[in-house]
Amino acid sequence: MLKQPLVEIFRALIKFCKSVYHVRHRSLRKIPFKTGSVLSNVFLELRGKDEVGQLVGAKTHGATPLVMACRNGHYDVAEYLIEKCDADIEQPGSVVFDGETIEGAPPLWCAAAAGHSALVKLLVRSGAQVNSTTKTNSTPLRAACFDGHYAIVQYLVQNGADIEVANRHGHTCLMIACYKGHIRIAKYLLAMNADANRKSVKGNTALHDCAESGSLEILKMLVEHGARMDVDSYGMTPLLAAAVTGHTHIVEHLIGMRHLVGRKERIDVLELLGATYVDKKRDMIGAMELWRRAMEERYSEVPIMPKPAPPPAVAAYDFAREITDPEALDELLADPDETRMQALVIRERILGPAHPDTSYYIRYRGAIYADAGKFGRCIELWNYALDMQRSILEPLNPMTQSSLFSFTELFSFMIGEEGRPTSRGRRVPPVERNELVRVFNKAVFEVKLGKQMLDKVPACERDLSFLNRVLVITLHLACLLTHKTPPPDTEAHRELHEAIYDLVRINAKGKQGRDALQLACSRDATVIARYRACEFPSPHLAKALITTGADVMARDADGNTALHLAALSHPCPPALAKTLLDAGAHLDAVNGEGKTFEMLLKDQTIYDVVEPLKYTTLACLAARVIRRTHKSPEVPRHLQAFVAMH
Structure with missing residues (x-):
């Protein structure tokens, strides 16, 4: 020392x-x-x-x-x-x-x-x-x-x-100099024979980084040093990368290099850049000009290159179909909403569902609709993006997490602000229960797939961060569902408890080994605190979880039961403590530190929360005495666990 x-x-x-x-x-x-x-x-x-x-x-x-x-x-x-x-x-x-x-x-x-x-x-x-x-x-x-x-x-x-040592993502010194636009450094590294075609872990090259950052001077240097128009892991060329980021000057320079860029690539990039003009630059006129140029490329040369056969119309896009002839472009100017849907359709066709920007701009457009009070359109678009992500991404992917969390925020807002006018003057409508159940079921399935994936990983190597977050988000959706529990003996009541039963049956555990009931009883699990409808700890959610089979005596890694965690919430809601005790929780059970529910209360006495005599049994009193006066081997084996927890 x-x-x-x-x-x-x-x-x-x-x-x-x-x-x-x-x-x-x-x-x-x-x-x-x-x-x-x-x-x-x-x-x-x-x-x-x-x-x-x-x-x-x-x-x-x-x-x-x-x-x-x-x-x-x-x-x-x-x-x-x-x-x-x-x-x-x-x-x-x-x-x-x-x-x-x-x-x-x-x-x-x-x-x-x-x-x-x-x-x-x-x-x-x-x-x-x-x-x-x-x-x-x-x-x-x-x-x-x-x-x-x-x-x-x-x-x-x-x-x-x-100069060729790359970081863990495979990004070299040349790549970072290109991305940051440091011309002198890029020129020096190229003079020192830096590899202009080196690929990162995700397949991008220095030319991709130039296209994304918008440095035309560096891009020209790279081409002079033999840089190729390779594709990355998303199938993106530097040309498409420039279109996605909206760097028109990069696009115009590259499409002028006919030895590097073919006719189809020119058409695609003009159409994609037009979509970027709509969603990123909010420039409808500029988008029309780009789409018109692409049309001319398609039809003014031989052979004609018509657009591919359209996929089935998508409800989330309001069944919009991609424009296939120049005359129809003029009509788009009179319908801004149709133009926005065109941008989404074009982007999905060119980039494909796997590219992050495809789902990002679908969600972005949905958020714009929500701000305008068009919540139904928003929910439809977000569901479409979520389904797209779940179909191509591994379980618990951060993009899927983000989509689920956005739904939680939206539904919390709608329930908390129901009937009040939005900034655009429209009143916030009530959440349709079937929409909430629809998203909740998708979240539950994500938890299930995530747990199955982690179960295959050795316990010492598991990272529960993503599973914990998705589980907590799912519980917030469940909290909104149980905010107004449907009357018993109704179809809605049965549907609700079936959905929650599916979650309980998975028995997923997040950080500190906490299951769904323990998280529902912990204030630390709150991710949206603004609205009481999804505030944790939640007595109504705990009741629904218990009804569908959650174990009130299950313990986390610290030996805490749901009742201990309720006491640690400060203050402990009396309704929650009563729900847990009525379901069989033991008032005098000790956690890993030997503390009971009463010992963990802060700024409350046990009488502020429950009537202790009502929940103290002769068996519990006997267990306390036996624990103090007898050694474990002296206690019958079938009673040892019961005695030890008091």
């Missing part, structure tokens, strides 16, 4: 190294620091070598003093730590750039990323490895390329940095 005085000195040094310093847009400046009068006394005259080693090697917030000094541009501090204190120049730490925490960043990476040339040279002279990496396999060279530190890029390459 560090001696107390040394700890205080360590804290003072850390505070100095962490001093606020905006390094990204300011030139390096020397900070006055008299090492002889301050640090010399601290490190050399008053402390032994072992203590100094402990001090410079210790971390606070995941970073050593050297890492902090390099991140914040304190040259004198770094120099002293290296030359006088023998600080490990390869010891990594955690640093923050642009709000993102970078794990496992060596000091050289920190200095290069922050643009501190003098520190970079100091570290390299001191023997730092120029190709050291962070946990995501990012090198100091890549860090310098990211923010355009040209002098550092040159210096690192001249001192042995490998």
Whole structure:
């Protein structure tokens, strides 16, 4: 352990190294620091070598003093730590750039990323490895390329940095320079024979990155160095990538290169760019011009290239069919809604359902309808996007999670604001129960598939984050369903409990091993707190889960039952505690820390919540006595579990 005085000195040094310093847009400046009068006394005259080693090697917030000094541009501090204190120049730490925490960043990476040339040279002279990496396999060279530190890029390459080392996503230094639009760096890397056709894990190249960022000058350089029009894992060429992002100048330049772009590619990109004009730029006139040019490409040359046979009309698109002749384009101008549907149909045909933008713009259009008070159109479009995602994505995919969560927010809003006028003057209609059940059933099936997928993974390797989120979202939908439980002996009542029974039967468990009932009783599970209809803990949802077979005595990883979690919710709703106790929960059951429901209450007494005598049985009292007076082996085996939980 560090001696107390040394700890205080360590804290003072850390505070100095962490001093606020905006390094990204300011030139390096020397900070006055008299090492002889301050640090010399601290490190050399008053402390032994072992203590100094402990001090410079210790971390606070995941970073050593050297890492902090390099991140914040304190040259004198770094120099002293290296030359006088023998600080490990390869010891990594955690640093923050642009709000993102970078794990496992060596000091050289920190200095290069922050643009501190003098520190970079100091570290390299001191023997730092120029190709050291962070946990995501990012090198100091890549860090310098990211923010355009040209002098550092040159210096690192001249001192042995490998320009082809890619990060965990397969993105090279050239790719990031192209994406960020750093022309000088891209030109330098190409001059150093960087591979212009290298592919990332998802198949994109530097040319894709140029097309997405809109840097025409870099794109021209890449083509001159032999860059090809390859496709990525979504089947996207750089040309289509430029159309998706709306970079018209990139599109126009590439379609003018007839040796690179064929006739079909020109037609597709003009149509796709038109769709982008509608949904991203809100430029209907510009979209019409692009679609008209595509029509001319189709029909003015021989052979004619008519559009492919249309797929079955989609209800979510209001049964819109793609325009196939130039005359019909003029009629679109009089019907903006039909134009928007054309954009969705065209995008789905060209990009396909697997591309994220296809479902994104369907959801986006649905949100616009919801803002305008057209909730039915929104729900139909979102269901179509959700079905598309579920058909092609793996279970628990973040895109599917996002769609389900959007439904939860929408339904919560509609129930909470029912009858009130929207910003557009329309009144919020009631949620149709069949629509809520429709989405809930899809969420339940997603939970089922997700659990089946995770069950195949060894327990030590499972990440329950995604399953936990989908389970919580599903429970919020169930909470909305049970907000107004239909009368017993009705078809709606039976349908509701059948749907919830399907969820309970899956027995999915999220983080901390909590099942559906335990999450429903925990305030921590709340993801939408604005409306009471889906507020957790939820007595009415807990009652429905218990009715369909949820186990009130099931325990999470900390030994908490649903009743314990209800007590931890602060305040504990009396109706919830009564529901759990009436279903067989034990008032005196202890959790993993030996605490009962009463012990976990905060700012409440047990009498504020329930009548304890009503839920205290002779069997429970006897179990308490036996636990205090008898050893476990003395208790009959069939009673041991009952006694142990009291």
